[in-house]
Amino acid sequence: MVLIGLGSNRGDSRRIVLDAMSRLSAYARGRVLRSHLWQTSPVDCPPLSDDYINAAVAFEPRRGLTPEGLLAGLKDMEREYGREATMVRNAPRELDLDLLLFGTETRSTADFTLPHPRAVNRLFVLAPAAEVMPDTVWPGTDRTIRELLSRLDSDEVVQRLEGAEA
Secondary structure, X not given: XXXXXXXXXXXXXXXXXXXXXXXXXXXXXXXXXXXXXXXXXOOOOOOOOOOEEEEEEEEOEOOOOOHHHHHHHHHHHHHXXXXXXXXXXXXXXXXXXXXXXXXXXXXXXXXXXEOOOOHXXXXXXXXXXXXXXXXXXXXXXXXXXXXXXXXXXXXXXXXXXXXEEO
């Protein structure tokens, strides 16, 4: 299974995330599992950054899709929504798509790392991920996403948005 984290804190974030979730079905073979939307506090962001809308999707990748091919598609989609290259780390953005897991694939290149190296320490990632893949063991941890979430000690503020089922 592929696991992708979505986030937005610029523009109509709710609409952007919901639309992007729908568009990710183009990479899937079969059903796409979608989390609720979550409102989350910014983490490691510039001062006065707005809250994020975050979510997660999981799916079986279509045949022939590689992590590199999917990552290229995710970056293209981010640019379509107006994300610009910036020198400011974690600057506000219309759309952020993170490739968190791609089955048991691992990568460590200049372009990306699989599994996502910081995901297991971020409540805003684990809360929605636990909705779509709770019993998946995170590579290198011997713990399920649900277990990682239950053990995480974080001061992040996350709130599942009711009525925002994806």
